[in-house]
Amino acid sequence: MYNVTLIPGDGIGPSVIDVAVKVLEATGIQFSWDKQLAGMAAVYEHGTPIPDSVLESIHKNKLVLKGPLTTPVGGGYRSVNVALRQEFQLYANLRPAVSFEGTKSPLVILISPLSVKIRKDYTPE
DSSP: EEEEEEEETTTHHHHHHHHHOOOOOOOOEEEEEHHHHTHHHHHHHHEEEEEEEHHHHHHHHEEEOOOOOOOOOTTTTTOOHHHHHHTTTTTHHHHHHHHTTTHHHHHEEEEOSSEEEEEEOOOOE
């Protein structure tokens, strides 16, 4: 069984995470979900966008499924996503990409310490 910190996120996040959880559970692999609030949901519930319980859960489980998070505007809050990346020393968001045979302009993923950019790589015909 895998213990996973589950952060539904804000906006579209909970809907996306609900489906992701169903997909993961359909694999037959056993998960124990430790649901935590972060972002605006946590501000409403706990008065802070990153409660200590979130960080403690991630440190304990070493595995997290996180939806999109909103950083509150004003009030001196720093970016929730940046804070999580700094806490856990995560500086690249790698996503698999596939080029399909016969495509004239496959996607190229450019990764830097600050961002991931996807562009079309035009090749002469």
